[in-house]
Amino acid sequence: MKIIHSPRHLGHSGHVELMNGQVVPAFEKPERVAMILNAIGERPFGTLIEPAAHGLDPLLKVHDAAYVRFLANAWAMWTADGRDFPALPSFWRAPGMRTDIEPETIDGKLGHFSFDAGCCMVAGTWDAVQAAADIALTGADLVASGERAAFALCRPPGHHAHAGTMGGYCFINNAAVAAQSLRDRGAARVAILDVDYHHGNGTQAIFYDRPDVLVCNIHADPLQEFPYFLGFADEIGAGAGEGFNANYPLRWGTDYAGWGAALDAACARIEAFGADVVIVSLGVDTYKDDPISQFQLNSPDYLKIGARIAALARPTLFVMEGGYAVEAIGVNVANTLEGFLQR
């Protein structure tokens, strides 16, 4: 299995987030990738490769042009006001407010294009975001050209990003960009299986009215957990997409008994859908010691996750999402891939 990686993620560092009423260093940090590379390096999984440049066109197939323009220009606008510290939004478009007018000022734009104070931008953010999208697209290329599987080691992650909204550490939805690329390269049916602890609200929203991309999400109940305002079981898709979105919300404290049952159900949906290819939004913040999460999976459980996904017997692209227990993230990712490859 090829592992696609770029050191350009390192530019997205020193960023912060608002948590518990305080601005703190973001839990989503560069060390996460280093730990994954270390753990993968200890096992004979395959070759590490750099991504190929794909430009912005594939991003614009799932994201709004105004949003991509904002991402590209935000840091320059923020610093033009004399600010040399990380950019965070402070105000948002609540229900009942206008969504049709992009503010002129950078503070207004930050709110217009976001849904939380967890999408912080620094000087290297946009370059890292583009590299992450290229990583996912290069993985899609490999799978489209016949590889059984690939691992897109994306950072920053993507699954919280909507077509025109950043949030939850996510800017460009790497998995969605890859799914669209696979569709454009001939896959009739693409399934996205999101196993991150948090609901992949952006991925769901992007494909919500489409029958060609099935989105299955296993995640913490939004009644209890971020992103709170999407991820309920009654969200089944809309219009032509009705029946092509499946949510499996689980309560805090869920261990592998409950989690694995949801995985079996999601995999049955993917088989019934007849997916030509599977994209796994791979978050390992389901781990028992994750600092911001409340599930109870143990490291050996990730071997089982990988094996169950392998049993789908479809070309599979793993796209890295969350996981914040830096000590364990490498082992848990490597276990998932090992479980997949050993099957």
Add this chain to the structure above:
Amino acid sequence: MKIIHSPRHLGHSGHVELMNGQVVPAFEKPERVAMILNAIGERPFGTLIEPAAHGLDPLLKVHDAAYVRFLANAWAMWTADGRDFPALPSFWRAPGMRTDIEPETIDGKLGHFSFDAGCCMVAGTWDAVQAAADIALTGADLVASGERAAFALCRPPGHHAHAGTMGGYCFINNAAVAAQSLRDRGAARVAILDVDYHHGNGTQAIFYDRPDVLVCNIHADPLQEFPYFLGFADEIGAGAGEGFNANYPLRWGTDYAGWGAALDAACARIEAFGADVVIVSLGVDTYKDDPISQFQLNSPDYLKIGARIAALARPTLFVMEGGYAVEAIGVNVANTLEGFLQR
């Protein structure tokens, strides 16, 4: 003119806000009221009185019951998690997200019921908020019973608060609560004239589909300024309320020449409406040295504002909103009242 004041606003102190990517002490602070009381005390305006308790029923006529329940319980829920520092929301309901399900956890509730990271709660917030509403209601009582005018020295302010959403330092919309009280006491037509630097998005939204309360707002262009996502000139009301909302957005740098012209236009609307009573949402953050605002009014200009409002010749309730240049806030408020009384 009676001035209604309560020391209970002092409980809302030590709070913070997210600004410029950093958590800083809130610009909306107790010293604001002290400066106003000092300046008013130096002039023979009238008696300082305490508010009468009105309970929650008048608040529930313009606010959602679930929202009021949240405000009453939020601090207890926040501290039950072991947190003894100010509560700030971190995540919001972006367009496309669910608005129909209130999260179970306090972090989720904070996002569900807010639109920015400028509505911080501390131990004394809810008591101060109730006192501010009682101050506005007591002012409404005075005007309803025949007084020419009253000054409700509310703190925290209210005009950014929607029926079910806090933001912009505001929790309960004091002016809206007072307007509804005046309607319930027999005023057929109530006009709200919001002269705060920021658009009174909450007041607009609460009365947007009603023809009995005319809302006029003079404020910084939302293309440039908070609250960004409401306050455009094309927002004229909806349904039965069409034609009963008027916005006068003005560009950064506006001085009294431009500002006064908008005031004349708003006053003409109020006269044409035939208001039985006028509520002035009195913010003085239009002042040239306000630390978070970009208009260029000078202290003598507030005498003219008061005189122009007096020329409406209607019973008038002044309700305190914003103003953050602590050195000047007292003089500017006192000038407004003096200009009104001298006419």
